[in-house]
Amino acid sequence: MTLDWRDPSIHLKQIYLEKSCVGNPYGEEIIARANLPVKTVTEQDLKSLVSGEYPANLREGKKSLLLCRNQGEFLKDCPGTREYRCCDYRVLNVGLGCPMDCVYCILQAYLNTPYMSFFLNVGELFSELSAKLNDHPVRVMRIGTGEFTDSMALDRITGLSTRLVNFFGQQKKGVLELKTKSGAIDNLQHLQHNGRTIVAWSLNSEDIITKQEIRAATLEQRLNAAARCVVWGYDCAFHFDPIISYPGWEKGYRKVIDQLFEKIPAERIVWISLGGFRYLPSLKNIASDRFPQTRIFAHEFIDGLDNKKRYFRKIRTTLYKVIYNELRTRCAPDTCIYFCMESDEIWQEVMGFLPAEKGGVGAMLDQAVKLR
Numbered sequence: 001m002t003l004d005w006r007d008p009s010i011h012l013k014q015i016y017l018e019k020s021c022v023g024n025p026y027g028e029e030i031i032a033r034a035n036l037p038v039k040t041v042t043e044q045d046l047k048s049l050v051s052g053e054y055p056a057n058l059r060e061g062k063k064s065l066l067l068c069r070n071q072g073e074f075l076k077d078c079p080g081t082r083e084y085r086c087c088d089y090r091v092l093n094v095g096l097g098c099p100m101d102c103v104y105c106i107l108q109a110y111l112n113t114p115y116m117s118f119f120l121n122v123g124e125l126f127s128e129l130s131a132k133l134n135d136h137p138v139r140v141m142r143i144g145t146g147e148f149t150d151s152m153a154l155d156r157i158t159g160l161s162t163r164l165v166n167f168f169g170q171q172k173k174g175v176l177e178l179k180t181k182s183g184a185i186d187n188l189q190h191l192q193h194n195g196r197t198i199v200a201w202s203l204n205s206e207d208i209i210t211k212q213e214i215r216a217a218t219l220e221q222r223l224n225a226a227a228r229c230v231v232w233g234y235d236c237a238f239h240f241d242p243i244i245s246y247p248g249w250e251k252g253y254r255k256v257i258d259q260l261f262e263k264i265p266a267e268r269i270v271w272i273s274l275g276g277f278r279y280l281p282s283l284k285n286i287a288s289d290r291f292p293q294t295r296i297f298a299h300e301f302i303d304g305l306d307n308k309k310r311y312f313r314k315i316r317t318t319l320y321k322v323i324y325n326e327l328r329t330r331c332a333p334d335t336c337i338y339f340c341m342e343s344d345e346i347w348q349e350v351m352g353f354l355p356a357e358k359g360g361v362g363a364m365l366d367q368a369v370k371l372r
């Protein structure tokens, strides 16, 4: 029987509660909703929560969620690099890890804990956000929660989206992007978002979704979820990332674009990003050991200026040109199509202009938001 992974939080089997968080009202709310076994743990227990060695124990670890406090800052700049054009994005760190298991997931190499974490000290999160938004010059701060986790994967249990969307609905300078590969968007209905939340999906071809995005929603489920959000008044965004070269890629990605515009009105799409498959060198061994059947590393790659491996320029531009040209003819004129982490040369060759001519990628995205 094939399981329905619209809501990947069904993969959870165990909640751990850090001792210092016992009695935390938000923690109690989550525990009641999850209806799973709960065990209180100390910091010393954390190393042995999941048996086995990391990353081999990730498979088992993704069934456990630790409720704890974030000791550091919540809001950080996106870890882009100076060498490629990046988009001035801010990352709101709400937790770590994800119940889905994409073969290419960079978190396998970035993180070192097999279990997922979710931060309960949201009072501090909102104080920090308010202070930083107040101090921000009068322009849009684009903020996303989907960098070290998936924005909606655990939302049925955490209910965090409700708090975030209501908060951003009151902000003049902030825009929230909730990025996901799930279809778990029920909590977004009936919220006062006031157009300050954009709901975004990573898209890929059916072939890549089936073979490389384990426990993620199907393409149809993602687009159906997006269509529901449109009905609820949200604008949407889409990320073709990672774009993977494989036999049949062109047909596969063209089909995704056809399905996208069949379901979503073009004028409701704020931005679409394109990013070719790239990875930290250490990811190859981790992912190949965990997913021996994968063929995504069976290519020649070059070392990028950001120390990540990426396809040769010719391959990247071939992939990008097909997808970009198709998107540009279907998109509304004010939908911003942009590259995530690409060089000026690629922008010029594929899109025919440099981001600097339009004030930079950040300004292009700010403009796409403001036009609404």
Ligand code: SF4
Pocket (backbone or CB within 6 Å): 097, 098, 099, 100, 101, 102, 104, 105, 106, 107, 148, 149, 150, 181, 216
């Ligand atoms: S959905 Fe995102 S965070 Fe989750 S495993 Fe896939 S790439 Fe990683």
